[in-house]
Amino acid sequence: MNQWKNFSKGFIKENAVFVLFLGLCPTLGVTSTAINGLGMGLATTFVLFMSNIVVSLIKSLIPDKVRIPTYIVVIASFVTIVELTMQAYLPTLFEQLGLFIPLIVVNCVILGRAEAFASKNNLLTSALDGLGMGLGFAFALTLLGAVREILGSGSLFGLKFIAGDGILLFILPPGAFIALGYLIVIMNKIKEKTT
């Protein structure tokens, strides 16, 4: 039961984007469509899951003073793996996410979980935490991407269901800020109701 909590807290209660306000750059930068949001979210989930596992395994070997640089190297290695894999197998998505793939390194969610959670907990708990937080992040990005895609181009996951162009603003940068602002309001309301 407790392990389930470690996994599920990342979705609503401690959602990285809506509650902790971490990892906002990719959240705003890549979510012009739901597919991009999902791709970015899953890439981040992989890095977060793997880095939480590795950090949890080597936590007793790292001297305290160099722990942050060590975490960064671990994270950067997994980001490089994602970068090369995506370039090879999903070139279109890689092109669209562009700069934000290498920037997963500086996503504060990942370093934050390594420092605040994986360095203090055992393997299973850290892995579940990484997976839960990552999927919560992916959920937030997909949701924001879906909202922007529906309003901005009248389609969802590339399937067009409204004729015409939609509200162009939501595809453009200002729409990202405004849509996220209102989504946070809605998520706050949901959180209030459930607790």
Add this chain to the structure above:
Amino acid sequence: MEYVIIIISAVFVNNIVLTRFLGICPFIGVSGRVSTALGMSGAVAFVMTIATLVTYLLQVYILNPFGIAFMQTITFILVIASLVQLVEIILKKVSPPLYQALGIFLPLITTNCAILGVAILAQQNEYNLLESVVFGIANAIGFGLALILFSGIREHLSMVNVPKALQGVPIAFIVAGLLAMAFMGFAGIV
């Protein structure tokens, strides 16, 4: 002329915060007051300029000749992290007043994706040494401009009656959206 175009494009047209979405964390986090925004912008300008210069040299003289360009992400982030530390130590010795002013903001900069982002963008745009440095400075100015404008608005915002549900971060995002919309007016001038 080239340099003027780089500067105008980085500061206004492709503003790093409002158009490229880099450095959002400090943009939302330390924009509560104009004075802290000024300090943060100063620290970012300092580190961004040096980081762009150093990563350029690293890419051209080490990563490219040895054919290990795929190590870019790891090397750049490590260099930036150590650079921030180095700048902190040097500033402490050389210029205590400047260290006092920027001090608390420096450690935060390592996780500011604007720094790494600008270093990588300078490589992707295939700038030469001088262009890279100009690009770094221009983006630092763009970051400062957005941050200071936004903190000015937020200072006033704290005095008005915001609906309860929107208080705090949500209204900040909506204001940022309006600011981004204003910056869209610059689109197409270069």
